[in-house]
Amino acid sequence: MKKSDVIIGAITLGLAICVYIETFSFPKTIVTPGTPLASFFPRIIAGVLGLPSILLIIFGIRTKPKAQQAIKWGGIVRVTVGVLLTTVYIILVPHVGFFILTPFFLIVPLAVIMGERDWKILVAVVLLFSLMAYFVFFKGFGIMFPTRIFM
Amino acid sequence: MLENLVLGLQQVIIPYNLLMILAGVSLGIVIGVLPGLQAASGLAILLPITFFMDPIPAFLMMVSLYLAAEYGGSITAIALGIPGTPPAIPTVWDGFPLSQKGLARKALGVSIIASSMGGIIGAIILIVAVVPLAAFALRFGPAEYFALGVFGLSLVTNLAGKSVTKATISVIIGLLIVVVGVDVFTGYPRFTFGEPQLLGGIPLVPALIGLFAVSKVFQHLEERTVTRKYIEMGGGSQFPSLKEFKRLIVSILRGSGIGALIGIIPGAGATIASLIAYGEEKRASKHPEQFGTGVLEGISAPESANNAAVGGALVPLIALGIPGSASTAIMIGGLMLQGLRPGPLLMVEQPVLVYSILVGLLFAAFFQFIIGSMGIRLWVNVISTRVSILVPFILGLCIIGAYGLGNSMFDVVLALIFGVLGYLMEKFEFPLAPMVLAIVLGFIVETNLRRALAISGGSYAIFFTHPISIVLIIIAIVSFVIPLIRRRRWQA
Numbered sequence: 001m002k003k004s005d006v007i008i009g010a011i012t013l014g015l016a017i018c019v020y021i022e023t024f025s026f027p028k029t030i031v032t033p034g035t036p037l038a039s040f041f042p043r044i045i046a047g048v049l050g051l052p053s054i055l056l057i058i059f060g061i062r063t064k065p066k067a068q069q070a071i072k073w074g075g076i077v078r079v080t081v082g083v084l085l086t087t088v089y090i091i092l093v094p095h096v097g098f099f100i101l102t103p104f105f106l107i108v109p110l111a112v113i114m115g116e117r118d119w120k121i122l123v124a125v126v127l128l129f130s131l132m133a134y135f136v137f138f139k140g141f142g143i144m145f146p147t148r149i150f151m
Numbered sequence: 152m153l154e155n156l157v158l159g160l161q162q163v164i165i166p167y168n169l170l171m172i173l174a175g176v177s178l179g180i181v182i183g184v185l186p187g188l189q190a191a192s193g194l195a196i197l198l199p200i201t202f203f204m205d206p207i208p209a210f211l212m213m214v215s216l217y218l219a220a221e222y223g224g225s226i227t228a229i230a231l232g233i234p235g236t237p238p239a240i241p242t243v244w245d246g247f248p249l250s251q252k253g254l255a256r257k258a259l260g261v262s263i264i265a266s267s268m269g270g271i272i273g274a275i276i277l278i279v280a281v282v283p284l285a286a287f288a289l290r291f292g293p294a295e296y297f298a299l300g301v302f303g304l305s306l307v308t309n310l311a312g313k314s315v316t317k318a319t320i321s322v323i324i325g326l327l328i329v330v331v332g333v334d335v336f337t338g339y340p341r342f343t344f345g346e347p348q349l350l351g352g353i354p355l356v357p358a359l360i361g362l363f364a365v366s367k368v369f370q371h372l373e374e375r376t377v378t379r380k381y382i383e384m385g386g387g388s389q390f391p392s393l394k395e396f397k398r399l400i401v402s403i404l405r406g407s408g409i410g411a412l413i414g415i416i417p418g419a420g421a422t423i424a425s426l427i428a429y430g431e432e433k434r435a436s437k438h439p440e441q442f443g444t445g446v447l448e449g450i451s452a453p454e455s456a457n458n459a460a461v462g463g464a465l466v467p468l469i470a471l472g473i474p475g476s477a478s479t480a481i482m483i484g485g486l487m488l489q490g491l492r493p494g495p496l497l498m499v500e501q502p503v504l505v506y507s508i509l510v511g512l513l514f515a516a517f518f519q520f521i522i523g524s525m526g527i528r529l530w531v532n533v534i535s536t537r538v539s540i541l542v543p544f545i546l547g548l549c550i551i552g553a554y555g556l557g558n559s560m561f562d563v564v565l566a567l568i569f570g571v572l573g574y575l576m577e578k579f580e581f582p583l584a585p586m587v588l589a590i591v592l593g594f595i596v597e598t599n600l601r602r603a604l605a606i607s608g609g610s611y612a613i614f615f616t617h618p619i620s621i622v623l624i625i626i627a628i629v630s631f632v633i634p635l636i637r638r639r640r641w642q643a
Contacts, residue, residue, distance in 0.1 A: 004579055034607065034608040036601045055316045078373060083567070090563055093560065116539035141200075
């Protein structure tokens, strides 16, 4: 059995059922005769999603188990840290400001996670990114970055 | 047509536009050289920047990047033995053995000549094919558009990767993403969960940035890709001798023809084009046993094919508004971002833009040759770029890109969500291209389905009484089923 396919199949099947049920809460007002309702297309998609989801579960159950590959926890930890870091960054950036938070909270930590240890390179990247963001995107394209504590 | 081509030429030769082609080609080569990044990732990163540009320079830059990324992949294939992009897979087979023999310079020289000639031939075929196809498509009504959209979605089996079931789920999830937001027919907010920012639907650009760029960041984080060292360049001439060139020109022309024709078929793409061109070249060769040991035709055929496929892929994109790959789907997103309507009317409403793209592709191929051949050593050096710095830099650009379009942190949140989704999908072998195809085509399919039913008073006969519609539906069924049968035979 391929567990991941069975689990994903169950999730998408659950999603199909939820979407299908949700469409019954849509209004049944007819705009012009013959025009399908707002629920028409989502209901078709939800119905169609059910079939490949069931197939995925069946194929997953029927798949012969392969030799277990060792899970590389280091990689999973790095991705989790990367996602968490970006999430916290998104929460903090309106309160702290883009120009200070992006290089020091996102660029440098991720570079270190990727294995960069040369501090001169890190300083150069901080400078390059900040100058590019300021002159190209802020001054050039007029993007109004969140600016709180400092620019 | 000639008048419009002159108009396009007048636009392309504006210094700023030439500069954008130059920038697009340079960026494209860099994207192609870096393993793990493809034309689609480069276009996704570039997309929000093009929002701040006029449509003509924006699209000149995008098509130039698209073309050059396909060439850039060959540099890594030859110098490192790893394809920089999937279409460069067959280039490894003869390119890397040549490098090991100390003939890297010549292999790279053949690659740039073949790629650029392929790009030019692809652009010529694009110019010839796009006008009659778009003129034909002007007859389309809602029923035909619906059928066209269904045909686009039917390509899922071509883009399926390992599992058609997973690709089908990927398409349907893409369609579910499209139905979020206010329904254009009734004004009812569907699946918005009370979130006002979702009333306009899930914005395309943050979704594309997330799926194609942020997901790559997470992949690199997981693999902790190390900086690679390339093989020494070796001495000798960069370009083939006249005698060698006379031999190669046949394979370049054959590869370009195959590439452009396969490129036109939505869903087939540059990878299939280069693999078929390599196979055909080997079949036509008097010494097929030498393929794989380092023959120049093993580089010229796939490289001309994958560059010619770019011109081919732009035919359905411009003439019908149907993307046949992730890259062209992102370019459709670029058209929408500029407030333009992709489809056959584009040639009527925006002739100068369309013809600028057509002429621009020719210029891009020419610039690619100049930049590619002049800076071979420089481009090879790009392989040694520190991935540890590149990855966070790309994430920073993604955040700026997602935020910059609407000055909204909500778009950054969406880019992150789609980034995680894209990463997980690739991890569990769900192809991304079908989902993007559905996100781009979903709106066309739903609105035209409902519009056609409104016209017919709810009768489904409208789809089977219009000749173009019925033909397109049959083609859709055939293009869905035939690859399935081929897969079964292949697996058996």
